[in-house]
Amino acid sequence: MECPRCGGEIETYSLAGHDADICESCGYVGVAVEHQSEPEEFESWTDALERFYEEQSA
Numbered sequence: 001m002e003c004p005r006c007g008g009e010i011e012t013y014s015l016a017g018h019d020a021d022i023c024e025s026c027g028y029v030g031v032a033v034e035h036q037s038e039p040e041e042f043e044s045w046t047d048a049l050e051r052f053y054e055e056q057s058a
């Protein structure tokens with residue numbers, strides 16, 4: 001699988017029973033929400049991780 005943002009390699013992590021596709025090159029995070037449970041939690045997590053990457057690149 002490749003990143004839709006930068007074309008880099010995607011790593012898949014398991015988060016609370018869900019799979020998250022994360023690109024370490026650009027910070028892209030894709031979460032497969034199959035059950036639509038706790039969507040706000042995953043959005044918060046995505047925002048936090050993206051902010052983490054932005055701070056590192058700043």
Ligand SMILES: [Zn+2]
Nearest residue numbers: 003006023026
């Ligand atoms: Zn990427």
